[in-house]
Amino acid sequence: MKNIDSFGHVRGESLFVDDITTLQGTLYGVTFDSPKAHGTIKNIDYSTAESLEGVVKIFTYKDILGENQIGGIIPDEPLWAEGEVHFIGQPIAFIVATSEAIAKKSRALITIEIDEKPVITTAKEAKEKGSFINAPRSFKLGNTTTSFSNCKYVIEGETFSNGQEHLYLETQGCYAIPMENGNIKITSSTQGPTSVQKTVAKVLGVSMHKIEVDVIRLGGGFGGKEDQATPWAVMAAVAVQNLKKPVKYILNRHDDLRMTGKRHPYESTFKIGLSKELKIQAFEVEFLQNSGAAADLSPAIAERTLFHATNSYFIPNVTTTVHSCKTNLPPNTAFRGFGGPQGMFVIEAAIAKAAEEIGVNKKKIQELNLLSENDEFSYGQIATQVEIKNSWTSAKSNFNSAKLEEEIVNFNNKNAQYKKGLSFMPITFGISFTNTPMNHARALIHIYQDGSVGVSTGAVEMGQSVNTKMLQVASETLGISTSKVKLETTNTTRVANTSPTAASATADLNGKAVLKACNSLIDRLTTVASALLAVDKDVIEFKNNMIYANQQQTSLTWEKVVEQAMFERVALSENAHYATPIIHFDKSKEKGHPFAYHVYGTAITIVTVDCLRGTYEIDAVKIVHDFGKSMNIGIDVGQVEGALVQGIGWMTLEEISYNEQGQLLSNALSTYKVPDVFSAPKTIEVLPLKTLGNEQAIFKSKAVGEPPLMYGIGAYFAIQNAVKEFNPNYQLKFDAPFTPEKVLMGLYEE
Ligand code: MTE
Numbered sequence: 001m002k003n004i005d006s007f008g009h010v011r012g013e014s015l016f017v018d019d020i021t022t023l024q025g026t027l028y029g030v031t032f033d034s035p036k037a038h039g040t041i042k043n044i045d046y047s048t049a050e051s052l053e054g055v056v057k058i059f060t061y062k063d064i065l066g067e068n069q070i071g072g073i074i075p076d077e078p079l080w081a082e083g084e085v086h087f088i089g090q091p092i093a094f095i096v097a098t099s100e101a102i103a104k105k106s107r108a109l110i111t112i113e114i115d116e117k118p119v120i121t122t123a124k125e126a127k128e129k130g131s132f133i134n135a136p137r138s139f140k141l142g143n144t145t146t147s148f149s150n151c152k153y154v155i156e157g158e159t160f161s162n163g164q165e166h167l168y169l170e171t172q173g174c175y176a177i178p179m180e181n182g183n184i185k186i187t188s189s190t191q192g193p194t195s196v197q198k199t200v201a202k203v204l205g206v207s208m209h210k211i212e213v214d215v216i217r218l219g220g221g222f223g224g225k226e227d228q229a230t231p232w233a234v235m236a237a238v239a240v241q242n243l244k245k246p247v248k249y250i251l252n253r254h255d256d257l258r259m260t261g262k263r264h265p266y267e268s269t270f271k272i273g274l275s276k277e278l279k280i281q282a283f284e285v286e287f288l289q290n291s292g293a294a295a296d297l298s299p300a301i302a303e304r305t306l307f308h309a310t311n312s313y314f315i316p317n318v319t320t321t322v323h324s325c326k327t328n329l330p331p332n333t334a335f336r337g338f339g340g341p342q343g344m345f346v347i348e349a350a351i352a353k354a355a356e357e358i359g360v361n362k363k364k365i366q367e368l369n370l371l372s373e374n375d376e377f378s379y380g381q382i383a384t385q386v387e388i389k390n391s392w393t394s395a396k397s398n399f400n401s402a403k404l405e406e407e408i409v410n411f412n413n414k415n416a417q418y419k420k421g422l423s424f425m426p427i428t429f430g431i432s433f434t435n436t437p438m439n440h441a442r443a444l445i446h447i448y449q450d451g452s453v454g455v456s457t458g459a460v461e462m463g464q465s466v467n468t469k470m471l472q473v474a475s476e477t478l479g480i481s482t483s484k485v486k487l488e489t490t491n492t493t494r495v496a497n498t499s500p501t502a503a504s505a506t507a508d509l510n511g512k513a514v515l516k517a518c519n520s521l522i523d524r525l526t527t528v529a530s531a532l533l534a535v536d537k538d539v540i541e542f543k544n545n546m547i548y549a550n551q552q553q554t555s556l557t558w559e560k561v562v563e564q565a566m567f568e569r570v571a572l573s574e575n576a577h578y579a580t581p582i583i584h585f586d587k588s589k590e591k592g593h594p595f596a597y598h599v600y601g602t603a604i605t606i607v608t609v610d611c612l613r614g615t616y617e618i619d620a621v622k623i624v625h626d627f628g629k630s631m632n633i634g635i636d637v638g639q640v641e642g643a644l645v646q647g648i649g650w651m652t653l654e655e656i657s658y659n660e661q662g663q664l665l666s667n668a669l670s671t672y673k674v675p676d677v678f679s680a681p682k683t684i685e686v687l688p689l690k691t692l693g694n695e696q697a698i699f700k701s702k703a704v705g706e707p708p709l710m711y712g713i714g715a716y717f718a719i720q721n722a723v724k725e726f727n728p729n730y731q732l733k734f735d736a737p738f739t740p741e742k743v744l745m746g747l748y749e750e
């Protein structure tokens with residue numbers, strides 16, 4: 001089944017926030033943000049800006065009736081700056097005017113004086129100056145200190161991985177309208193409708209029930225709208241509360257790039273110890289996360305870095321520490337993988353460096369240390385239904401890696417200017433919000449009296465096709481065709497207290513709730529059908545819009561049963577709640593069982609480097625991925641392909657650049673390069689690993705959204721191998737992204 005939005009998307013008929021028909025009297029907002037990265041506001045002059053014709057009002061913190069606070073995990077972020085500014089792009093005021101053009105013109109007329117203070121842009125500098133978001137966290141398994149003293153090889157090194165711009169096609173935005181009695185309805189491009197509702201209520205000083213948040217769909221989120229869709233909606237809501245007029249606020253690309261946070265850059269140092277037999281005995285790492293100027297989701301992201309610091313390997317002695325470092329950059333935020341990719345890059349770098357120093361192939365160390373059944377992760381969870389070796393050996397055999405490697409040797413022997421490199425990248429990613437209390441969801445199903453069905457859940461559609469999957473769950477469970485089922489918008493008045501659409505867990509959590517609700521409805525309808533057919537309840541089945549008894553199709557239709565149920569006053573609506581069983585985590589011990597299950601897979605990446613120019617092409621990526629029992633292989637393979645290319649972009653081309661004053665230099669697509677169709681791999685092959693699937697996954701179809709992003713890390717190491725082929729003097733560096741400039745330097749370093 002195709003994504004149900006595909007026709008609407010290609011015809012341009014799908015609705016996004018900016019497509020909603022505006023009401024008469026709608027006003028438009030724009031943010032005035034800090035031009036300096038750190039300092040005290042001495043003076044702001046709004047007078048000329050305010051007097052511009054068409055400007056209705058300029059809002060500042062003084063207009064807030066509730067709290068000037070939008071921080072989630074830690075309340076450390078004002079909606080609008082009061083005395084101090086902490087990053088370039090920090091919102092200070094909100095101009096509301098009769099048109100967007102006037103609002104922007106007004107913004108340019110505001111003048112500000114700031115007493116500048118020292119600016120910190122890197123995590124290392126923040127750590128040296130003691131500038132942190134919160135206390136560091138550490139995970140420990142075994143004893144690294146004693147283990148290192150018994151290791152044959154001990155290798156140390158450092159890594160850097162840069163941030164990443166989300167570049168959702170639809171920029172951040174919202175449309176807020178006044179309803180009666182001071183109630184406000186907000187359509188928002190958010191992954192977290194409940195976070196928007198909760199924060200709006202807090203800042204406005206009203207109860208949550210006065211705020212309705214509706215989400216149609218997002219033109220991409222990728223984590224960038226998990227927390228950072230909220231401020232814009234709150235600003236518009238403050239204006240609606242005050243002016244009692246509809247207010248629309250869609251950020252233009254420049255404002256979005258400048259004011260929103262990105263994937264966190266990490267600077268890390270590692271120490272890895274191996275035995276004579278190349279078994280990894282001990283691993284220590286210190287991660288410095290560049291969190292930006294406020295917490296946002298940084299502590300949760302830092303935590304997931306620790307969870308994935310050993311990637312797919314069993315290491316008996318582990319000490320990992322992460323510091324969330326406070327800098328004068330926009331608060332960095334969730335991005336597909338949520339700190340996991342940053343953790344995995346370091347262990348892969350450590351293995352690469354160890355292999356280089358020992359003089360063996362990296363693949364050999366990787367292969368010797370892959371997780372086995374019942375191995376313990378550093379956080380105490382015991383690995384079960386482990387598919388990592390399966391995916392690895394299956395990738396080797398299905399893609400004939402020995403032959404691929406031989407072809408590369410031949411190619412490299414014959415070519416002076418071009419060199420090829422190959423890498424293996426295994427992934428192991430935990431599914432569940434690491435914060436256990438977030439792992440629950442609800443669904444509300446209405447069967448209308450004509451037999452058509454409306455499904456509401458807490459899931460937000462953002463291109464990952466969760467709505468298609470929800471529709472599949474409902475239609476399969478009710479035994480009716482997909483055309484009878486409609487996915488409703490995500491709305492806080494229909495499904496309340498939702499966790500954000502994140503952690504790749506949305507289809508599992510909401511799908512299980514849909515399944516539960518549909519099963520309850522089927523149970524009631526079965527009673528109705530059994531009376532109509534005069535047969536026992538347990539011989540009845542709902543299938544293909546018909547009722548079956550004893551596996552024989554009867555003449556009773558779905559519509560007829562629904563009609564009868566209505567006549568008998570049987571409830572045709574159902575609300576269900578699902579909470580992931582088994583999971584738990586004790587932060588005081590940093591041990592537990594945080595994940596419902598893990599997703600596994602292995603990618604083989606082949607690249608060709610042009611050793612004259614430093615440019616490269618990704619020839620092929622060949623993946624064996626653990627989908628469980630995929631409920632929609634087309635959609636799932638699409639997720640793997642998209643995530644892979646996004647991961648390759650992070651590792652190769654995408655270079656976020658701030659100057660020392662904290663100003664974003666890569667503030668347009670002329671200076672920030674994302675993979676286009678030419679720099680994406682020439683071929684991508686994705687083979688589903690044959691497994692039994694996992695009971696905790698919806699229909700045993702495993703979560704797929706984030707894990708494959710980390711296959712992209714393979715591109716870094718494949719390029720590195722090609723560079724080594726050309727230049728034997730090249731000293732391994734782990735400084736992502738591996739841009740063509742850095743490749744060129746590496747090719748010719750002495
Ligand atoms: N796919 C598309 N097309 N657009 C997106 O914004 N977000 C990713 C992933 N796939 C995203 C996407 C991220 S960051 C997550 S967490 C998951 O989808 C969330 O959806 P799921 O939980 O339904 O997998």
Ligand code: LUZ
Binds near residue numbers: 338
């Ligand atoms: N968001 C979150 C996430 O709040 N907790 C998580 O564990 C998580 N993991 C991945 C992506 N988003």
Ligand code: MOS
Binds near residue numbers: 222335501706
């Ligand atoms: Mo995804 S980073 O969990 O939104």
